[in-house]
Amino acid sequence: MSEDNSPSRQFNFCAGPAALPLPVLEQAQRDLLALPGTGASVLEISHRSPAFKAILHDAECRLRRLLAVPDGYTVLFLQGGSRLQFSMVPMNLLGGQEGDAQYVLTGSWGVKACEQARLAGAVRVVWDGAATGYDRLPDDLSWDGSDGIAYRHVTSNETIQGVQFRSDPEAKDLVLVCDASSDFLSRPIDVERYGLIYACAQKNAGPAGVTIVIIRDQLLERSADSLPGYLSYREHAQAGSLYNTPCTFGIYMVGLVAQWLEDEIGGLVAMDHLNQAKAKMLYDVLDSSDGFYQGHAQPDYRSLMNVTFRLPSSELDDRFVESAEAEGLCALRGHRSVGGIRASIYNAVPESGVASLAGFMRDFRTRNA
Numbered sequence: 001m002s003e004d005n006s007p008s009r010q011f012n013f014c015a016g017p018a019a020l021p022l023p024v025l026e027q028a029q030r031d032l033l034a035l036p037g038t039g040a041s042v043l044e045i046s047h048r049s050p051a052f053k054a055i056l057h058d059a060e061c062r063l064r065r066l067l068a069v070p071d072g073y074t075v076l077f078l079q080g081g082s083r084l085q086f087s088m089v090p091m092n093l094l095g096g097q098e099g100d101a102q103y104v105l106t107g108s109w110g111v112k113a114c115e116q117a118r119l120a121g122a123v124r125v126v127w128d129g130a131a132t133g134y135d136r137l138p139d140d141l142s143w144d145g146s147d148g149i150a151y152r153h154v155t156s157n158e159t160i161q162g163v164q165f166r167s168d169p170e171a172k173d174l175v176l177v178c179d180a181s182s183d184f185l186s187r188p189i190d191v192e193r194y195g196l197i198y199a200c201a202q203k204n205a206g207p208a209g210v211t212i213v214i215i216r217d218q219l220l221e222r223s224a225d226s227l228p229g230y231l232s233y234r235e236h237a238q239a240g241s242l243y244n245t246p247c248t249f250g251i252y253m254v255g256l257v258a259q260w261l262e263d264e265i266g267g268l269v270a271m272d273h274l275n276q277a278k279a280k281m282l283y284d285v286l287d288s289s290d291g292f293y294q295g296h297a298q299p300d301y302r303s304l305m306n307v308t309f310r311l312p313s314s315e316l317d318d319r320f321v322e323s324a325e326a327e328g329l330c331a332l333r334g335h336r337s338v339g340g341i342r343a344s345i346y347n348a349v350p351e352s353g354v355a356s357l358a359g360f361m362r363d364f365r366t367r368n369a
């Protein structure tokens with residue numbers, strides 16, 4: 001397949017909805033008017049048709065293979081984005097439990113998840129990186145007193161600040177819940193460590209509109225009968241993700257992305273190696289810039305997905321973004337809440353795009369230092 005640098009497409013560093021693999025877009029384009037054997041677009045067929053059920057089944061099987069999801073876990077395709085998961089997690093897992101929910105706040109998304117959980121029940125913040133601007137992670141997440149804890153919530157990659165857990169956090173006996181929105185499918189994870197993993201698709205796994213939830217089957221018993229149907233994991237599990245009309249096109253795209261990961265990349269270990277090499281290119285530029293580029297994250301906690309940094313002034317930040325755009329390197333402005341620069345280098349951003357950005361950064365520094 002061709003590299004993602006055809007003249008009409010720029011290198012896209014958007015944090016989300018983010019770049020999709022070119023072969024995936026090409027296949028979707030080829031099949032858009034009529035799915036082979038169906039005579040209609042995937043956008044036009046019933047979610048209960050055999051053709052769509054096959055697509056749903058294929059997407060689920062591929063995710064299970066890629067992530068080595070063990071038996072005893074259910075994979076769900078929901079809507080409402082990760083924001084709805086901020087509420088569904090406490091509504092399902094906290095209601096009726098004796099203990100409280102523990103939140104580890106490592107950045108903006110964890111803070112938002114925690115705010116929503118407070119609306120549903122008793123919540124305790126067990127670590128908060130606010131004092132240092134969320135530039136680091138807790139080194140030791142294994143506290144005492146795991147009795148009477150409904151679950152502990154972590155964010156594997158904080159998309160806005162650019163800090164990422166290097167490996168799966170320690171779970172001990174507690175139910176670990178992970179917002180994996182922005183590093184899902186970027187590397188292998190040990191699913192067994194988690195009670196529940198959720199990820200909106202639009203960073204690494206597909207288009208906006210579909211959200212993937214992987215939940216330990218035992219936890220489905222916690223969903224109270226009094227919950228509104230759509231908000232109950234148990235309802236969705238019993239209906240096999242067809243409780244209502246799901247995001248059919250999104251699920252189809254997740255299947256294509258998973259196929260690309262399996263067939264063209266060679267799985268998540270290979271993807272992880274590529275992602276490490278990509279991130280190193282940019283962090284090397286930061287580290288050899290004599291402080292011209294100031295990384296936000298402390299080195300031990302740097303994200304492989306979102307590289308966040310600043311230049312010596314906000315005027316230079318602006319000039320950087322504009323000049324980069326002129327060279328076909330787009331969507332590099334940091335999140336509106338923190339400013340600076342953010343290069344999101346998810347799975348679908350090719351090595352050649354990251355190399356172009358690294359080269360641009362070196363040149364820009366020479367011209368402006």
Ligand SMILES: *Cc1c(COP(=O)(O)O)cnc(C)c1O
Nearest residue numbers: 081082083109157159181182200
């Ligand atoms: C993007 C993102 C979200 C929000 O996802 P929505 O689909 O917009 O609700 C939540 N958590 C993390 C870590 C994210 O990167």
